[in-house]
Amino acid sequence: MAALLAAAGAAMSFATVLIQSDYLREDLDQRVTEAAERHQAALHLPTGGLTHLGFLRLPGQPIGTLGARVDSSGRVPAAGVVTDEGRLRVLSAAQRAALGGITADGSLQTRVIPGLGEYRLTALDGDGVLVIAGLPMADVQCLTSRLIVAEVVIAGAGLTVAGCVGAVVVRRQLRPLGRVAATAVEVARVPLDRGEVSGLSRVPERDTDPATEAGQVGVALNLLIEHVERSLAERQRTEERMRRFLADASHELRTPLASIAGYAQLMTGGTGELDPELAWRRVSAQSARMTGLVEDLLLLAHLDEGRPLSMAEVNVATLIAEAVWDARVTGGDHLWQVVLRLDASVSVTGDHARLQQVLANLLANARVHTPAGTRVTVTAEATDAECVVRVHDDGPGIPAAVLPSVFERFTRADASRARTAGREGGTGLGLAIAAAIVRAHGGRVEARSEPGDTEFTVLLPLARHVPQESRGR
Template sequence: MRRPRRGARLPRPRLGRRSLRVRLVVFISVAMVAVCAAMALTTVFVQRVYLLGDLDQRVTDAAERSQGGLQRRTGGATDLGFLNERGQPTGTLAARFSDGQVIAAEVVTPDGRQQVLTAAQRAALDGITTDGSLHTRTVPGLGTYRVTAIGGDGVPVLAGLPMHDVQRMIDGLVVVEAGIASAGLAAAAGAATVVVRRQLRPLGRVAATAAEVARVPLDRGEVTGLTRVPTADTDPGTETGQVGVGLNRLIDHVESSLAERQRTEDRMRRFLADASHELRTPLASIAGYAEFMRSGTRTMAPELAWDRVAAQSARMTGLVEDLLLLARLDEGRPLRSDEVNLATLVAEAVWDARAAGAEHDWQLALRLDGGRAAVSGDASRLHQVVANLLANARLHTPPGTKITVVVEATDTHCVVRVRDDGPGIPPALLPSVFERFTRADASRSRVPGREGGTGLGLAIAAAITEAHEGRLDVASEPGRTEFSVTLPAHGREL
């Protein structure tokens, strides 16, 4: 497939109404509105308290001056002439009481004169006691007043001042606060939009990277060179950087998994091709000999033909059994777990190998701590591991090669080493020596007069060893090749 271009300009994701950017700006704006509203309300409330306190003090002073002025005058019970004195502000209201009822009430007009209150206006002042407490009353035609009435040892009198100046100041303060808050909110919202957009720009690039990777067809072909989040957007000190780092790790994992899948598919195709070739050869031989016997040609004795058919059948049966064994091991089917004396098992395998390859020099060495090498496992399968290693050494070394088998045992593990002084394994073949159908002869040709294998012996040995929780290692150089099987001792783990 076509590899994505690195460094290509990534498409910017479209941000909708409910995008993160919009939500952040709205949240910041709402928070600032709440803060500004709280500050404005607090300011207005404090200012109102202060202004009302000042007005109440002036109303109390006006009532005391009115009472003092009446004490110096000689007029009747309805005399309010003290309102003509200097210093009385416009809108000052005064009243006289008799038996708790307002009997006279006047107000200072803007031209400095007194205006008598009507009965309806006087009725708005009823019910005010002469205890000096402050009251708010709405007088028809005059507006809202702050009033108080005092008595004591003097003449009972009521005085009041209009509240429209205070209310006007409070209204003006509200307007100013609202204007300042609106301007501040507009500026803050603009700044928040710029800051949020700048801060979310790396997140947009991360999202664009994810979208770019999502468009790559990952279900087929070889996938390499997936786009990564730029280094500038992977700073672990920021939340966006942490997302970028996590996404890059995810992409690395996906790419490595896909590469492993591709390698597995390649191995499977190669495995099927090799298995088909190995099965085709004996089948072709059997078919040929069968046709030969059917035709009645007497160039070969029937007994010899039957022997060749039997040999090819046995070879094909062995190959199928090896493939079935590998399939069972791949599925993780449990093996028998008995106590096995590894020294006895290896000694028997060496005697069998000596009988099959008398032209080689076979040596056996036992290095046992405690006098025994006991492991847990399936004795027949472990015997197969050792036999495969010995057969591999016999088949791939010339006659006269010295093959040494060493059994080592400690309290924790047991090791079987198969060492020979033959030509060694080609370096190019060494990394894949335990893979299935791996042979030094890549063309699968047979050397005349020499027994050939299927390339499954070492793969089976490695799979059985792994199923016994052990490991199979190899080291090779010209003149020295050594396979080592390490298994946990009986009742222990590696």
């Protein structure tokens, strides 16, 4: 910035000197021409021959005015100059010799006169009378030199002042950038690789004005810090879910394993207190439960990896009828109802077995977590692009604290994992599996619940609207 200011100042000063110097030279040339014309006019008065220089004694002649007579052969027989005292001083032969060769065409020339310095000269010829007139260039050169010195001094002073003001302004402008840098350093010192990270420092609001460059940097840094904080918070939540998942999976696997180990130990001990057939039935039941849990976990893992499903057109009415029929068989103490508000030909593109598992899990959730006599209604309808299936029950509902995480793995209303006697216990994976399968089909599942009004909604794209990326999953 300082270099640009210096270059601009130097260019302006140089241009000023050139313009002023040209002006002074033109003014001098005009005065030389006028002096020559005065001399030419004065020569028409009675004179004393070629050596007569009386025209230089005319009133009003400037100091330093030079005049000369030229004969027909081009020699300068007489020449003189007006001295500082206003007197006429005749030039020597050497000085007259410097005036030779000047043509009488009115053009102006510059000659160095020994002992007098540089002169601006012109020659005029009128009625055979040739005269040379000239004025010294010392005044013009002196004014030009003074102008150069003045320009240099003014430019230097101006650049010094501009530099000082610029330095102050730049420092003031860079203060917000310094505070932004301090914020970045403070955030960089936070141990982001461990522990819970929250409340990271932000660039102050006064340093986030988008109209300034430093403010734009501050805004960008705040956005970056917010992104980092959200990412770290999400990482923390993911780690917590993973720890909870491992704890829940370990608990769910440990329970049947402990039961199997206990029955096996009793059978190995050969005590007569245990019916072998009953022991085998319990071992088989616990093995089946453990197998189901492992298969559910594998299914979730496969869905998370995006493994392709067996896609085909699935009739929605048939799918719902089969799922409700199976639920009615296992839940005879509930009231089951189907409401179809769509054509019998409406279909979706998907994996029949997995979609049936979605409905089975939703119906099992309604059956397991509601008392006998609860009405469960399955409603299906179609829009222009989607098929909407709703599973509604009038049971006690889902606790408000559990509802936001109802589709997460191992989520249960009973945080103690205890099971009510005589009630089928779930693993807490049913709704998570249902949500994962629906997502794999390009749809979504939603839940709302109040006492006496709980509804799960599954939205799937119709066959002709299914996204291409969902077909390949």
